[in-house]
Amino acid sequence: MPINAQILDNPKSDRVRRIADLARAKGRERSGRFLIEGPQAVREAVTWRPDVVQDLYVEVSQALEHPRIISSTLEKIVDKSQDATIYVHQCTGEVIRHISKDAQGILAVGNARAMHTDVEDVELQENPQIAAFWQVRDPGNAGTVIRAADAAGCDAVIFVDDCVDQLNPKVIRSTVGSLFHIPVLQMGTEEFFSWAADQHVDVWAADVYGTKERKPESLPQVLADTAAVASGKAVLFGNEARGLEPEILEQCQRIISIPLYGKAESLNLGTSAAVMLMSLAMSGHIETM
Amino acid sequence: MPINAQILDNPKSDRVRRIADLARAKGRERSGRFLIEGPQAVREAVTWRPDVVQDLYVEVSQALEHPRIISSTLEKIVDKSQDATIYVHQCTGEVIRHISKDAQGILAVGNARAMHTDVEDVELQENPQIAAFWQVRDPGNAGTVIRAADAAGCDAVIFVDDCVDQLNPKVIRSTVGSLFHIPVLQMGTEEFFSWAADQHVDVWAADVYGTKERKPESLPQVLADTAAVASGKAVLFGNEARGLEPEILEQCQRIISIPLYGKAESLNLGTSAAVMLMSLAMSGHIETM
Incomplete structure (x- = not known):
């Protein structure tokens, strides 16, 4: 699925503020979304519950002519996410760290309602x-x-x-x-x-x-x-x-x-x-x- | 054993600085002592290894005429320590908190050499x-x-x-x-x-x-x-x-x-x-x- 060509580089933008706000219960209630931080959790979410994951935020380096995802570990997770309808957003390291100190270069935003399991469904x-x-x-x-x-x-x-x-x-x-x-x-x-x-x-x-x-x-x-x-x-x-x-x-x-x-x-x-x-x-x- | 009548109330004193320094490896090496924080750890040390414990630092309240240990839990630990040669020092809350954020009103200083177990001794x-x-x-x-x-x-x-x-x-x-x-x-x-x-x-x-x-x-x-x-x-x-x-x-x-x-x-x-x-x-x- 789509990788957004534009690189998010403004840690003070409304979008970044809204995502960071998912760390708090109020932010999650207001938006019906939740935050998944770090390569391991994001990989497991993308692998086992791609229906839950809406957006992926990954750190890119702009040192070369084209922006590049900062590690092969993160690249593999992004590749995996392409099997599902998950939007990928490239971000500067500053933006990623502004959202979460525990991101290690990658974050996902999930749909809380999709994550909710009804007792009848089990x-x-x-x-x-x-x-x-x-x-x-x-x-x-x-x-x-x-x-x-x-x-x-x-x-x-x-x-x-x-x-x-x-x-x-x-x-x-x-x-x-x-x-x-x-x-x-x-x-x-x-x-x-x-x-x-x-x-x-x-x-x-x-x-x-x-x-x-x-x-x-x-x-x-x-x-x-x-x-x-x-x-x-x-x-x-x-x-x-x-x-x-x-x-x-x-x-x-x-x-x-x-x-x-x-x-x-x-x-x-x-x-x-x-x-x-x-x-x-x-x-x-x-x-x- | 002796309870020191004087109340330690100066968080900037040399003694307080030296004890706080036991949180760092260098402080422990230099002095051959180590820090035991909080009621549970101090109680177990006093109960099972009184030979290791040298000094006890306990928080007292000065609201009444005579200084009083702030809780019965801490009082019991101090009572227990009196069976052994452990010096008890009364301190203000400020002094205790200055030494450690995890003290919950009580600290002990132990002898590192006494704590060391030789393989032949086991x-x-x-x-x-x-x-x-x-x-x-x-x-x-x-x-x-x-x-x-x-x-x-x-x-x-x-x-x-x-x-x-x-x-x-x-x-x-x-x-x-x-x-x-x-x-x-x-x-x-x-x-x-x-x-x-x-x-x-x-x-x-x-x-x-x-x-x-x-x-x-x-x-x-x-x-x-x-x-x-x-x-x-x-x-x-x-x-x-x-x-x-x-x-x-x-x-x-x-x-x-x-x-x-x-x-x-x-x-x-x-x-x-x-x-x-x-x-x-x-x-x-x-x-x-």
Whole structure:
């Protein structure tokens, strides 16, 4: 698709200002667009979700007679984008850096509505593996857990209740492209539990403390239970600071904690999600290898 | 032990300048001391390694007739420190914040030499589990992997070849206290392999690619092998960007990779270490539960 011949060289232009504004929630709301920064995220977006990407902004050098994209890595991404209807805009380094410090020469603008996944649109496999997160507030954590769910081959990620905006640029950077690999849904707490019931998937709480009545089971015991490992489930992780509330734990079919063998008192949310989702995935794959 | 009655209130004093200087490698070299920031790290240092802690700096409020430590959390840490020979200095908030933005009201100064673990001093259990890291350069990663090794109940951490200084404040913050739970050794590459041979522990490389002659084994296969899981071993992880070099892989008894089940291309070093060390630890504990 078209490469615009004109080189954007004015960091103070209205267009540049509007794009830079997508780093803020208000800018994204106003325009219905969002920002994808850096070669890795842009490459994954162009490869897996070209329907979402509207415009590509790439840094060119004007040292020679004709403007040239500054590296072969970026050239390949631009080539790839030509298979889809993506407009490519050549920019000076100053313009790119003005939009984002994390661009490393390339940026894309995506359509937020196209990125939105409706619960009805998600096709689940038999015995689906879902990663769910309740009230994740930190963008870096949100990105890390999406990446872990992708690595573990989960069918979908669900952000439950009031979570950080998945189109926050820091979330997208932290997913290292995984946001474009796996559907990410938003649901309220009640909606989540009734959806899980409709889909006949159990909800497993990842929680250290459990409730008064129910102490958590230890993850290694659960990993040894091949039927449980193979069953369809949504593993629900709590807020970074507060974990899961008792009323939520009561609605979960199982409560499972990661054992700590040394003197460490805890693992952070991203590490907990990676350890639990990956160890369940690996246990599920031992027999089929 | 003594609580100094005088309140440090001059952020420009020589003492304050010298402490703040411990954030830099040169300041640590010059003085042989290092900085421990924030309630969690200071509490763990005072609890597990009181021999290392020399001075405690705590924020007091002067709003009442007598100066008061600003919170009960900090008071408990100071109380705990009184069991050991640790000097406590009361400071204004301005002084504390001048030394470190990450202090949250409390700082400690430790003795670098006391913190140094000699290889001869480490007493290994039968079938020890060691976590080793070659050329880790990022302080956040170094802290995260020490925390993961602690959580997995490893006997020791070994930083091999040219790694980030473990007494860098960002490393200490990222360990969330684990630096004071588990011995952390430094070795050259040759020294590491000959030490492992002397101890009769195999070295397992955590590596995605392997060498031309040797493709990596998949972690779930290894987890299913109870004898291997129970055996003494040092799991060696590579540099964040370059992994492990072929000459190093050739010296390892096994090469093991973490499988990726989705479309994610990689896991970062901290996540890889947590997934591999924790899944080995959990597999080793299934039978004994």
